[in-house]
Amino acid sequence: MIVERHQFASDNTASICPEASAALRAANTDSAAAYGEDRWTGRVCDRIREIFETDCEVYFVFTGTAANALALAQMCQSFQGIICHQNAHIQTDECGGPEFFTGGSKLLLVGGGNGKIDLGQTKALLMRQNELHSHKPGVISIAQATEFGTVYSRDEIAAITELARANQLVVHMDGARFANAIALLNCAPKAITWEVGVDALCFGGTKNGTAAGELVIFFNKEISRDFDYRAKQAGQLGSKMRFLAAPWLGLVADDVWLQNARHANRAARQLAQNLQHEANVEIVFPVEANAVFARMDDKLAQGLRTRGWHFYKFIEPDVYRLMCSWATTENDIGDFIRDVTLNH
Numbered sequence: 001m002i003v004e005r006h007q008f009a010s011d012n013t014a015s016i017c018p019e020a021s022a023a024l025r026a027a028n029t030d031s032a033a034a035y036g037e038d039r040w041t042g043r044v045c046d047r048i049r050e051i052f053e054t055d056c057e058v059y060f061v062f063t064g065t066a067a068n069a070l071a072l073a074q075m076c077q078s079f080q081g082i083i084c085h086q087n088a089h090i091q092t093d094e095c096g097g098p099e100f101f102t103g104g105s106k107l108l109l110v111g112g113g114n115g116k117i118d119l120g121q122t123k124a125l126l127m128r129q130n131e132l133h134s135h136k137p138g139v140i141s142i143a144q145a146t147e148f149g150t151v152y153s154r155d156e157i158a159a160i161t162e163l164a165r166a167n168q169l170v171v172h173m174d175g176a177r178f179a180n181a182i183a184l185l186n187c188a189p190k191a192i193t194w195e196v197g198v199d200a201l202c203f204g205g206t207k208n209g210t211a212a213g214e215l216v217i218f219f220n221k222e223i224s225r226d227f228d229y230r231a232k233q234a235g236q237l238g239s240k241m242r243f244l245a246a247p248w249l250g251l252v253a254d255d256v257w258l259q260n261a262r263h264a265n266r267a268a269r270q271l272a273q274n275l276q277h278e279a280n281v282e283i284v285f286p287v288e289a290n291a292v293f294a295r296m297d298d299k300l301a302q303g304l305r306t307r308g309w310h311f312y313k314f315i316e317p318d319v320y321r322l323m324c325s326w327a328t329t330e331n332d333i334g335d336f337i338r339d340v341t342l343n344h
Contacts (some may be wrong), residue, residue: 182261
């Protein structure tokens with residue numbers, strides 16, 4: 001019998017981490033105020049302000065797509081454009097959510113190596129989009145970490161925000177894997193967010209160990225005005241909010257979010273090293289967060305799938321993505337490498 005193995009398909013396939021699960025169970029003991037008036041929600045918001053060392057507005061939504069789409073809708077008007085990388089998640093994997101919730105905004109795509117937006121291309125785009133018949137650029141959106149598992153440095157983010165300010169734009173950060181970026185850079189969260197000019201961050205919990213629930217954090221509080229109404233209208237106000245908040249409390253109370261991210265990052269580096277050295281598999285992008293992009297021919301990929309492994313082709317014709325998580329074990333990596341070697 002073939003055992004179905006989803007360990008490297010996505011960090012979404014991992015279970016809830018023990019700390020988040022325990023916090024959820026602890027919250028499920030009695031009645032509590034609804035719609036975010038509970039003590040768990042308040043404690044998470046206070047803890048987030050401590051982590052980022054600033055007074056920011058914090059909102060819970062159910063999914064990463066909702067976080068990005070609603071944050072961007074809050075940040076720009078329908079006639080404005082959102083500059084992002086051509087491979088950004090908001091472009092490739094959110095089913096037009098940002099365009100839908102903004103009511104007409106257009107994603108303005110630029111290229112750039114390793115999934116990062118190229119400043120030169122961005123400047124050229126800004127020069128083109130400068131007359132009444134085109135969408136007026138309003139936002140620059142970057143992903144930290146990127147869709148290719150790479151991480152913007154503090155200086156790279158500062159250069160982007162400087163360009164944004166020079167052109168009266170605001171800056172959105174898709175932080176579905178923000179924890180993994182902080183784990184790599186080993187810096188204070190403020191250093192790559194509000195301190196260098198990021199206006200809003202969508203901080204991911206699902207990929208870090210929760211079951212559901214993402215945070216929309218506005219460092220620029222003027223932008224956040226009435227966002228609670230926008231979230232409610234979009235069906236993102238949880239009535240039993242404590243069950244979204246409690247697992248987050250399990251992540252952030254004792255920096256479990258960082259421990260989980262460090263583990264996932266280490267697992268990805270180990271997986272990449274073993275693929276290179278033991279199976280002579282080419283790794284396409286720098287392994288900086290918890291993603292490994294490996295070049296595999298159809299025979300190898302199919303052979304692994306017949307042995308029960310699930311993973312996705314990310315770039316045609318032969319680049320596959322392998323994701324690690326807080327739950328990835330050395331045995332998982334060893335089993336996968338063994339099967340790669342057998343089928344290579």
